[in-house]
Amino acid sequence: MSGTTSADRPTQGNAASNADTLEVAPGAARAQIEGWAPELATPDELRAALDQAFDYRGDVTITRKDGTKIEGFVFDRRKGASLEQSFVKLMPKDSDEKLAIAYADIAALAFTGRDTAAGKSWEAWVRKYWEKRAAGEKGFGLQPDSLE
Amino acid sequence: MGVPVSQMWTVASYVIGHKIKGRKRYPLVLMLEPLFRCNLACAGCGKIQYPAHVLKKNLSPEECFRAVEECGAPMVSIPGGEPLMHPQIDKIVEGLVARKKYIYLCTNALLLKEKIALFKPSKYLTFSVHVDGQREHHDFSVCREGGFDQALEGVKEAVKRGFRVTTNTTLFDGADPNSVRAFFDEMMEIGVEGMMLSPGYSYDKAPDQQHFLGRARTRRLFSAILSNRKANWVFNQSPLFLEFLMGKRTYACTPWGMPTYNIFGWQKPCYLLQDGYAETFAELMEATEWQNYGTESGNPKCANCMVHSGYEASAVNDTFGSLSGFIGTVRATFSNRYEDATALETLREPVRPVHGFVPMEQIQNAASHHATSQQETRA
Numbered sequence: 001m002s003g004t005t006s007a008d009r010p011t012q013g014n015a016a017s018n019a020d021t022l023e024v025a026p027g028a029a030r031a032q033i034e035g036w037a038p039e040l041a042t043p044d045e046l047r048a049a050l051d052q053a054f055d056y057r058g059d060v061t062i063t064r065k066d067g068t069k070i071e072g073f074v075f076d077r078r079k080g081a082s083l084e085q086s087f088v089k090l091m092p093k094d095s096d097e098k099l100a101i102a103y104a105d106i107a108a109l110a111f112t113g114r115d116t117a118a119g120k121s122w123e124a125w126v127r128k129y130w131e132k133r134a135a136g137e138k139g140f141g142l143q144p145d146s147l148e
Numbered sequence: 149m150g151v152p153v154s155q156m157w158t159v160a161s162y163v164i165g166h167k168i169k170g171r172k173r174y175p176l177v178l179m180l181e182p183l184f185r186c187n188l189a190c191a192g193c194g195k196i197q198y199p200a201h202v203l204k205k206n207l208s209p210e211e212c213f214r215a216v217e218e219c220g221a222p223m224v225s226i227p228g229g230e231p232l233m234h235p236q237i238d239k240i241v242e243g244l245v246a247r248k249k250y251i252y253l254c255t256n257a258l259l260l261k262e263k264i265a266l267f268k269p270s271k272y273l274t275f276s277v278h279v280d281g282q283r284e285h286h287d288f289s290v291c292r293e294g295g296f297d298q299a300l301e302g303v304k305e306a307v308k309r310g311f312r313v314t315t316n317t318t319l320f321d322g323a324d325p326n327s328v329r330a331f332f333d334e335m336m337e338i339g340v341e342g343m344m345l346s347p348g349y350s351y352d353k354a355p356d357q358q359h360f361l362g363r364a365r366t367r368r369l370f371s372a373i374l375s376n377r378k379a380n381w382v383f384n385q386s387p388l389f390l391e392f393l394m395g396k397r398t399y400a401c402t403p404w405g406m407p408t409y410n411i412f413g414w415q416k417p418c419y420l421l422q423d424g425y426a427e428t429f430a431e432l433m434e435a436t437e438w439q440n441y442g443t444e445s446g447n448p449k450c451a452n453c454m455v456h457s458g459y460e461a462s463a464v465n466d467t468f469g470s471l472s473g474f475i476g477t478v479r480a481t482f483s484n485r486y487e488d489a490t491a492l493e494t495l496r497e498p499v500r501p502v503h504g505f506v507p508m509e510q511i512q513n514a515a516s517h518h519a520t521s522q523q524e525t526r527a
Contacts, residue, residue, distance in 0.1 A: 122355065
């Protein structure tokens with residue numbers, strides 16, 4: 001399974017010269033990675049997976065090498081010269097503290113939380129809007145997710 | 149005049165002070181996000197895509213005050229999420245007013261009428277109400293039918309009670325310039341102090357990635373909207389920034405101009421991009437690799453950006469940093485009609501969005517279809 005990509009974005013080299021001629025923003029493509037547990041056999045796989053965890057719009061579960069598990073939202077990653085010097089920072093699901101975990105301490109990663117934006121497309125809203133208006137309904141709209 | 153003289157004086161003396169000290173990078177507006185929770189679910193918003201435990205968190209008033217003091221900017225914008233959902237928003241505002249910060253409380257105004265008694269009018273406090281255009285356009289844009297009417301009730305109540313009120317409007321691909329101009333007339337008639345405008349930004353984390361203006365289209369749209377201005381339109385923005393949107397000026401991004409603080413810390417590098425967080429404001433300013441951001445950097449995530457959070461600080465810096473910028477600002481302040489026959493012609497052309505979607509046309513078609521169906525049913 002592949003993860004988040006920016007396939008539709010222009011390449012770095014062309015972006016500056018093309019930016020002023022852009023008619024619409026290219027946007028980013030996102031693959032479905034909810035439920036995914038990537039292979040972390042090599043340092044490169046670990047780094048790539050943690051980049052995806054940083055881009056992910058839901059919680060992940062990290063299993064440390066001592067066997068402890070922590071579930072939370074990854075909001076930062078600091079890339080150092082080695083795995084010992086690289087960290088992810090996350091806000092655990094069940095506490096207010098912010099934790100930093102060294103890449104070197106991570107044994108497994110899983111995208112266990114719901115992708116909070118998946119399936120909420122503009123097109124879905126447009127369909128709903130026309131259906132409701134055609135039916136003469138009032139006060140309809142997209143509702144924020146429940147916090148429970 | 150969109151911005152009161154006392155506020156202009158505060159900002160001018162602050163910017164000139166930094167220039168005299170030879171500081172290259174300094175913040176102009178702190179973007180303080182005390183929560184990510186919102187009572188709307190706009191498809192184009194990239195600020196609310198978090199799990200519930202994150203959405204439930206709030207910055208405390210003390211955390212807000214520490215950030216404001218650490219940053220030192222003379223203006224504080226409070227977006228979110230919806231700041232009126234914060235249980236202590238009145239205490240946050242009160243503390244910032246006591247610190248003589250010019251506050252723009254950015255709200256969708258769904259709760260404004262209900263919560264307005266929590267606040268006292270002050271020259272330091274402005275309700276900056278998110279309204280994306282005329283009724284149908286706004287409701288469509290924020291994915292909530294009836295949202296416009298609720299927001300307008302809040303705006304009218306705040307104006308009646310003597311608060312400073314501005315509107316802030318985000319425009320997307322498919323925006324109808326004639327409708328936007330009619331919207332300006334409506335807002336000025338209601339009595340808002342001024343209006344703010346910005347093109348939308350295609351947030352990486354937003355569900356909708358398809359309806360955001362590129363730079364070429366942004367300039368054409370804003371030129372059509374802001375040329376041939378009516379004399380009574382007032383904008384609460386740098387006039388040079390508006391000229392930038394119209395394609396009359398070019399600026400490099402100033403990503404440090406409007407730094408962002410929220411429950412994760414100081415967001416790197418700017419209000420729109422999330423490339424990690426610094427623990428202190430000093431770390432943000434010193435450790436961020438600024439050369440990697442801004443359209444001119446070639447960073448693809450910056451390619452479509454012409455947003456105020458990156459470019460209005462550039463315009464303000466131009467006003468106080470060069471004679472041509474200062475003269476341009478004076479000229480734009482006192483002679484702001486921008487007569488332009490080509491822009492006038494653009495207003496007569498049909499709206500042609502790249503994705504073939506024109507909200508008003510579709511809405512009108514849907515309404516006529518509904519009316520026809522009803523007539524057929526009755527017949």
